[in-house]
Amino acid sequence: MTAQRLTVVIAAHNEALALPLLHPRLRAVLDGLDDIEGRVLYIDDGSGDATWSVMQALAAADPDVGVLRLSRNFGKEAALTAGLDFVDDGAVIILDADGQDPPELIPEFVALWQQGYDNVYGTRLARDGESWLKRSAAAAFYRVIGRLSKTPIPADTGDFRLLSPRALQALGQLRERHRFMKGLFGWVGFRRKALPYHRHARMVGDSKFGLWKLWNFALEGITGFSTAPLRVTTYLGLFTASVAFVFAVWVVAKAAMYGDRVAGWPTMMAAILFLGGVQLIALGLIGEYLGRLYEESKQRPLYLVDTWQPPIVADSAVHPIGGEQRDDHGTTAVGRQVP
Secondary structure, three states: OOOEEEEEEEEEOOOOOOHHHHHHHHHHHHHOOOOEEEEEEEEEOOOOOOHHHHHHHHHHHOOOEEEEEEOOOOOHHHHHHHHHHOOOOOEEEEOOOOOOOOHHHHHHHHHHHHOOOOEEEEEEEEEOOOOHHHHHHHHHHHHHHHHHOOOOOOOOEEEEEEEOHHHHHHHOOOOOOOOOHHHHHHHOOOOEEEEEEEEOOOOOOOOOOOHHHHHHHHHHHHHHHOOHHHHHHHHHHHHHHHHHHHHHHHHHHHHHHHOOOOOOHHHHHHHHHHHHHHHHHHHHHHHHHHHHHHHHHHOOOOOEEEEEEOOOOOOOOOOOOOOEEEHHHOEEEOOOOOO
């Protein structure tokens, strides 16, 4: 029986200390899988430390390891997209580089895939090594977007998941510039299955996602998969206009009956500031969506590739080392020959 191929995709940014600790664990898991041809693809998302050198060393020591270096830091979502684009056969496992998602669970993901599931996602039962504020904010975000979005986005679920070949192929057709991968995973549909697990603390180093980045990430998710904020703004505007109209009628009636003694400065300022604040909020929300349209209209590539070094065991005819135009994915790979 022909072995099924499984590629573990790991996007990293400044993770030179974590990767040497993660790879032996990952290698041991892949070696223990029966009838599975396991490979690893590391993506360097424009790191400023020795991450790329570490990846090259891992690839030199392990023929099942491929490495991909982007031309600069494009962000985690774009880096993941690049890694998934360069997998042309078999299923994929998406794994974080920091070791918080245990690779030892991969056999359980594979077992569910072999049962016929296309999207097996890890749902976090606990999150070690994170502050109470960060855990609370993450839990609130998943529940808010779950309510607002028509796309199924499971709560407490990150990128740690397995995608079957047909789910991976479907995901490759989604080329929007503002990418919220958790929403895109849910959008493609197919058979889904949750795998609960305990998320550990980072093996080494600090998280690259602070509260400010998480806030912007939440905005990307909500505005990318729901128009509910615009609708809420519409209702808020109607309510505010109704209150302002009633208030205007009351002011005119009061002046007609009792006269106007040039009073009401605090009331007038409160009304002006309230209405101005509502208008600015509405304009800000409209600007978020308009900005997304602006970015989409430019049709820039999602990423650019500096270096692509496939696994030694891979067929070099599929992705030759060096420059390659990848029109099928809507991206441009500008590479250079690996020394």
